[in-house]
Amino acid sequence: MTFVQLIDCKTSRFDEMDRLMDTWVEQTRGKRTATHAVVGKDRSDASHFIEIVEFPSYEEAMRNSNLPETDKIFRELVALCDEMPTFTDLDVVRDEKMYGATARRFYETVGTRGELPPLDDLFAENYHDHDPSNEQDVMGMDAIRREIEMWRGGFDITFTVEDQVCEDDRVCTRWTFNGTHKGEFMGLAATGRKVSMTGSTVFRFNEGGRIAEGWWQYDRLGLMAQLGALDALET
Numbered sequence: 001m002t003f004v005q006l007i008d009c010k011t012s013r014f015d016e017m018d019r020l021m022d023t024w025v026e027q028t029r030g031k032r033t034a035t036h037a038v039v040g041k042d043r044s045d046a047s048h049f050i051e052i053v054e055f056p057s058y059e060e061a062m063r064n065s066n067l068p069e070t071d072k073i074f075r076e077l078v079a080l081c082d083e084m085p086t087f088t089d090l091d092v093v094r095d096e097k098m099y100g101a102t103a104r105r106f107y108e109t110v111g112t113r114g115e116l117p118p119l120d121d122l123f124a125e126n127y128h129d130h131d132p133s134n135e136q137d138v139m140g141m142d143a144i145r146r147e148i149e150m151w152r153g154g155f156d157i158t159f160t161v162e163d164q165v166c167e168d169d170r171v172c173t174r175w176t177f178n179g180t181h182k183g184e185f186m187g188l189a190a191t192g193r194k195v196s197m198t199g200s201t202v203f204r205f206n207e208g209g210r211i212a213e214g215w216w217q218y219d220r221l222g223l224m225a226q227l228g229a230l231d232a233l234e235t
Contacts, residue, residue: 002092003058007051009077009085014041014049017080024073031067033060047082058091099205100164103171106203106211107159110148119145124210131216154185155195162198174200177218181227188227195226 011017025032034053042048055061064070078085106122119141129138129147138144151157156179163174177197183190199218206212224230 001057002095003055003061004090004092005053005055005061006088006090007053007085008088009049009051010045010047010082011049011080012047012082013080014047017049017077020073020076020080024069027069027073028064028067031069033064058089061089097166098209099169099171099203100166102205102209102211103164103173103201103203104161107161107173107175110152111157111159113156116145116149116152119148122211124206124208124212127211128213129216130214133216133220150185153183154181154190155179156182169205170202171205172200172202174198185227186224186229188229191227193227195223197223197226 034055036054038052040050040052042050053061055064102122109117109119109122123141123144125141126139127141127144129144131138131147134147138147158178160176160178161173162176165172175198177195177199179195181188181191181193181195197219199216201217202215203211204213221230
């Protein structure tokens with residue numbers, strides 16, 4: 001079970017504390033077990049700081065605490081505080097990956113049968129799309145809606161999310177596209193062929209939680225081969 005520790009302290013010497021933590025990070029390289037750390041400053045009290053440190057488990061956190069470097073740094077950290085810091089130990093019982101969930105919802109939305117649902121809760125108005133199959137980047141929600149409608153007009157689409165990695169404001173998804181060629185696509189009349197394609201997409205999210213930018217990589221050549229578009233070139 002993921003474990004989180006909250007370190008609550010007051011200090012007028014934060015710059016020194018910040019340099020001290022940089023020293024600890026360097027000294028424990030390859031040994032520390034913390035996976036993520038965030039430091040926040042109280043907007044109503046400039047001397048009040050809270051550090052949130054995440055570990056894979058409580059046991060890993062204890063291993064981290066027992067490092068000689070951690071004990072030394074802790075004593076120096078206390079000396080920089082205006083008062084004794086407090087520690088809150090938390091077992092994580094719910095962890096919502098909000099951006100990841102929104103990215104998954106995009107793939108589900110594209111595969112929706114019938115009319116394409118509104119995209120307002122998924123995309124920012126000034127969405128910027130980078131797709132190597134397009135000569136120019138797609139800009140704006142209306143443009144990305146037309147792009148999606150083009151694909152939906154050509155295929156009955158189903159996306160399967162194979163892997164997903166979330167980091168800060170970006171989500172990378174590795175997906176598999178399956179569909180039946182039901183309508184005109186890229187100048188090709190419907191063939192009724194079932195096709196499959198793999199690819200990956202990186203989405204950047206804005207502060208409002210909407211998709212603001214996207215980068216696509218997928219096997220377009222393999223898709224066109226499955227549709228028979230390359231047959232004439234091979235003869």
